[in-house]
Amino acid sequence: MPVTELDLEPQDYDLDISRELSKPEKVSIPERYVELDPEEPPSLEELQARYRKAEKIRNILTRSSMCNLQPTSGQDRNSVADLDTQLQEQERIINISYALASEASQRSKQVAAQAVTDP
Numbered sequence: 001m002p003v004t005e006l007d008l009e010p011q012d013y014d015l016d017i018s019r020e021l022s023k024p025e026k027v028s029i030p031e032r033y034v035e036l037d038p039e040e041p042p043s044l045e046e047l048q049a050r051y052r053k054a055e056k057i058r059n060i061l062t063r064s065s066m067c068n069l070q071p072t073s074g075q076d077r078n079s080v081a082d083l084d085t086q087l088q089e090q091e092r093i094i095n096i097s098y099a100l101a102s103e104a105s106q107r108s109k110q111v112a113a114q115a116v117t118d119p
Helices: 017-021 044-069 079-117
Strands: none
Touching (some): 044 079
């Protein structure tokens, strides 16, 4: 028995071609992805707001880390010094991560600007 083209098509093939070809709905872009004009440096208020956000994030991470590192009742109280050392190390790692993220953002902007200027 030969196979026809109708046999290959799905039975309930429901395609609204006008929807497929129409303009898609607007996608909202979160604040962190909104591109600032690279020629316009951020204002003092914007820099202060960024710094406050970064500090809030650091505090949240430090508090959550402290909850994870709390010594249990069976542990020696000498481990409090170890806890402080661990917290300092985590803070250092957070600061390094923040610096790397900032540098990566700056470099990506530089590469994008260079790509626009170079043909």
